[in-house]
Amino acid sequence: MPAAPHRRGRSRRDEAVDDNIEEDDASQQHAEEDAVAEDDEEEQPRRSNKAGKRSTKAAGKQPAAEPLSDVGEDDTADDNLPVNEETFGDKPLDRHEGTKLQGMATDWNMMEKTLRASAFSLLTEVSSAVADGADFDPYIQELARLDLLMRQIVDIDVEILSHEKTLTELHQQVVGGAEIDNILDRYTAGVQEKSEAYEKKTSRQRYAKSDAYAKFRQAIYEVQHPEEAMPPIVEFLPQEEGDNSDDDDDDIQVGGIVQDLKCPITLILLAEPLTSTVCGHSFSKDAITQMLGPSRTVRKMCPAAGCNKQICLNDLKADKDLERKVKGAERRARRREDEMDAEEIVE
Template sequence: MPAASSSRTSKRQKRAVSSDIEEDGPSQAPQREEQEDVEMDEDEQPRRSQKSAKKGKKRATQQDSDAEEPEEPEEDIPIPELGDQPLDKDQAGKLRGMSSDWAMLRDKVHLPGYNFIREVASSVAEFTEGEKGEKALTQIDTLMRELLDTEYELTAHEKSLDGIYQKLVRDEKIEGVTDAYERGVQEQLEAYKQKTARQKYAKSDHYHKFKQAIYEVQHPDVAMPPLTDLIGREDGDDSDDDDDLQIGGVTQDYKCPLTLTILVDPLTSRVCGHSYSAEAIKEYLGNSRTRSKECPATGCKKQISLPLLEPNRELARRAKEAARRERARDEDSGDEEVIE
């Protein structure tokens, strides 16, 4: 009997426990957790509640820091904030610095491009013949002109800033500097677009070197005519001052005036522009850096010295190409004599 009684008691306890579980099912669990969170002290809250509180604090701190960040960069930006306020002579230095930045950008971007296009044109002129070669050179010429056009776009920005700078130097106040700057750029570009091809490129030293590189390959030992003869005439060229546009008519000489052979490691004088083979000119001037002598080039009376000479890598490259072409012509002429 006692055993049966204990059995019934255990069954009742199991039923009571199961009924409690059913009453406290999932639908009521969240309510109990919320009540516990409200009634418990901060130290007695479950770990999950503490973690969520920490995350909330961290998010709040991050939001506050994000809200303050935009104010800091203004102090670190080195760009002059000219805005549209009236400018006076005090801001002239800033404008001159910005103009110099445009000039540095122009040189950095375009100078390597000019050298590359010139080398490509020289190679095409030497190794590609006939109609195919002429078509390739025409395409390269178009590319060269486009590069010159983009350079002028950068120059327009530089000139616009210089124009404002000159007004400030004359104590003229500039109202609406942004409009004045953009207007100056647009005026420069519009004036450039109205020019003919001769007016755009005939005075360009880069275009002259480009044409010279092609001409000396196609017509060795012949002076290149003025660029005006190599650029077709257009409407508007009749009033040009031809004397002012004459660039060309000279033969590029790659021979040292001392050795009378092709230049080797050429040094160019900053005084007169003549170039000499390094070993020959050093021997001519001696070891003294203070000694000066008359330039050995025919007809030149300038005094030169070692400190006034500087290496000319571009000329060295072109001299090597000229020497190679000269050897190739000699070999071809030798073959022709053998055939005859």
């Protein structure tokens, strides 16, 4: 029985010894880690110095990189230059500098085309949609606002063209051998002269000859007065001082035409309309493709009444603008039917 306590006492001593060993091992491990860390700290500067020396040697073998801002500077020196004496100097322009003028004129021309393809088309489409509800005051006011906006965009278009025309005229003078040494004054005077001449015009003189404004008014009139020809465009523009009927050109007095939205083959509203680039007549896709046959190049007489042109499938192009008009006509027809049904119910 005395052996049991003896074993317990020996176990405590063993545990104490084990604890001391573990503490010693931990202390030794921490000491080793500190030593390694110190060695690393001492080694790091040496490594950095070696790496720096290697980098310096490598940099000495290669040319220094040029700043990014200078890259391509010579290649773009002639692009988008302003018209001033700093760009062209104070000496007469040579043919090379005249080419710069033509490039600038081309830039203005691209801006004008972008304006026509975006703003003009969008305003015309929006106005056509608004015209559907023109029986209500808010829609009438909105159409008036859109009309004013279209005129303002026409003014901007004319201003852009004045820059293009002035630059083109200067370029032609240089090519013709004229000595132009005051380019800035000539350019400014040319643009100002065209702008002042335009500002002196009345509203009829400004917008009656504008194709964009005429298409804008035509789109509205087709919605409000289907199956009626639009009157002369001057009737939509107020008469002002300086407007004389004797001075009006014949082309100003020409009004719109009634566009037939029915297919000359099916005699019903067009479906997926295709318009001929040869004669301008439009047809439903299925009807005209069936009539012309499978070949895209074999020509046949146009089925539109009174047309003596021959067409083939390759001459036909999808007409999204005409398709939009057809859908608008269908929508208005359904609305009229609904209104008639409502009136019958009330009675």
